[in-house]
Amino acid sequence: xxxxxxxxxxxxxxxxxPPQPRRAAVRVPQVSPTLTYTLIGIIIFVFSLQALxxxxxxxxxxxxxxxxxxxxxxQGQVWRLFTPIFLHASLLHVGFNLYALYxxxxxxxxxxxxxxxxxxxxxxxxxGNVMSFLFSTAPSLGASTAIxxxxxxxxxxxxxxREILGESARQGLRNVIxxxxxxxxxxxxxxxxxxxxxxxxxxxxxxLFAWFAGPLLxxxxxxxxxxxxxxxxxxxxxRAGLSVGLLFILLTAATIFLRK
Numbered sequence: 001x002x003x004x005x006x007x008x009x010x011x012x013x014x015x016x017x018p019p020q021p022r023r024a025a026v027r028v029p030q031v032s033p034t035l036t037y038t039l040i041g042i043i044i045f046v047f048s049l050q051a052l053x054x055x056x057x058x059x060x061x062x063x064x065x066x067x068x069x070x071x072x073x074x075q076g077q078v079w080r081l082f083t084p085i086f087l088h089a090s091l092l093h094v095g096f097n098l099y100a101l102y103x104x105x106x107x108x109x110x111x112x113x114x115x116x117x118x119x120x121x122x123x124x125x126x127x128g129n130v131m132s133f134l135f136s137t138a139p140s141l142g143a144s145t146a147i148x149x150x151x152x153x154x155x156x157x158x159x160x161x162r163e164i165l166g167e168s169a170r171q172g173l174r175n176v177i178x179x180x181x182x183x184x185x186x187x188x189x190x191x192x193x194x195x196x197x198x199x200x201x202x203x204x205x206x207x208l209f210a211w212f213a214g215p216l217l218x219x220x221x222x223x224x225x226x227x228x229x230x231x232x233x234x235x236x237x238x239r240a241g242l243s244v245g246l247l248f249i250l251l252t253a254a255t256i257f258l259r260k
Contacts, residue, residue, distance in 0.1 A: 035114045036105030039121065040098055043143060046086045047094045063087050068129050068140045068198075074256050081133065081252065085125035087141040097143040104150040111157065111215045111230070119241050120209055124149015127205025130248040132198035134255050140195040148199045149206025151180055156210035161217045164228070205244060213240035 046062060053061040066083030073080050088094035109117040128145025155176040162169040180203060187196030215230040 031110045031113060033106035033109045035117055036101060036109050039105070040101055043086055043088070043094065043098060043101075047088050050087065063089075063141060066141070068132055070133055070137055070139075073133055073252075074259060078252070081126055081129040082122070084129055084141040085122070085143050085146050088143070089141060093142060097147055100147045101143065101150070104147065104154060108150060108153060108157070111217075112153075116213065116237055119213075119237070120149060120153055120206060121146045123209050123241060123244050124152070124202045124206035127208075127244070127248045128198040128200075128202030130252050131201025131204070132195050134251060135197040136195055138193075138195065140198055142195070142198075144195075145198045145202035146206075148180070148183075148202035149209075151176060152203040152205075152207030153210035153214060155180070156207050157214050160211075160214065164217050164219060201248075205248065208247075209240055209244045211240075212243070213237040 050060050050062050053059065066080060066087050068080050068084045069077075088097065105117070108120070112120060125143065125146035128148060129140075132140050132145070155173060158165065158169040158173045158176065162173070165172075184196060184199060186192065187194040187199055213232065213236060216232050217228050218231050219226050220229050
């Protein structure tokens, strides 16, 4: 501290504390995650039907008619590229996927909105089942194709909005990458019966849709009352959804044609 008298405050005058930075109240979208909870409810209902069918008939009829089975898809049962999203093989299987949906869904739905979040979920699941159809001959089922799409979309959201979200975006992005890599590594481990191609396809489909249709955030308003708004146009979302869907439809059609 300097003892220079010229730099000391006048006698009897208290030194003033430096001004503190003012904080703005930034409002974020308030969207209830009703679609996430609805999807959870649908998956639980379908799994209950599977368990009931297995206990009464001795066969899992929903899975029998809805699993991803390559030969049946090639014969025209294309609904099997969508229905596996809502089917599961065991209580542990459905429990793990429901927990992941419960963790990832509400945050994404808050920024995506209900309709765009539904498009993300369905397109991701579809893309994952298409990739499984292309590269895996084993039957498969499960919402993990769509869950990996949510992981991919979360990563894209954090990256594209890193300037607004700051350090939390960078930390979150690192976590997303680690989670994805760990799960893919487990899927490729010897003896694993995990449909890793489905996971890769879901991750790719979700990331593609998010890159061109996901929220691009901007802070608007006058200090201290500001809000976060999404700059993405609805036309961009529609075009992205159609493009991603068409891409995987064409991949499916080409694969069926080449395998004949």
